[in-house]
Amino acid sequence: MWADAAKTDELAPGGLKYARVNGVELTLGNYDGTIYAVGRRCGHMNAPLDDGSLDGFILTCPLHDAQFDITTGKATGYPMPHHHSDETRSPAMANEARANHRLALKIRLLDLATYPARVLGDTIQVDV
């Protein structure tokens, strides 16, 4: 069912925006003047993708930089844990960081749900 999600002037080209439509959390993205709607939460560890970035059709997660094609929701780039030099950590912290890194590599990266979006006048609508 189509429902209002945002106003067009709230989403400039290259922009991302959070919207909640009929209880569904979405990230809206404006790729080259066309509006796309995907599930808000990253397919890695649920970070809010509207806090990420949109470069062309590539949506990048703000937490570990996983990437998704906003036009299809498909994952295109695996998360990259942010590394810090072991030299600045205690041995215990360095061991914990290495263990966390090994676990992070075993977490599955899920594709994003996608939803049809359209513009009617000055309103963005999404079919959720």
Ligand code: FES
């Ligand atoms: S939560 Fe998005 S890449 Fe980890």
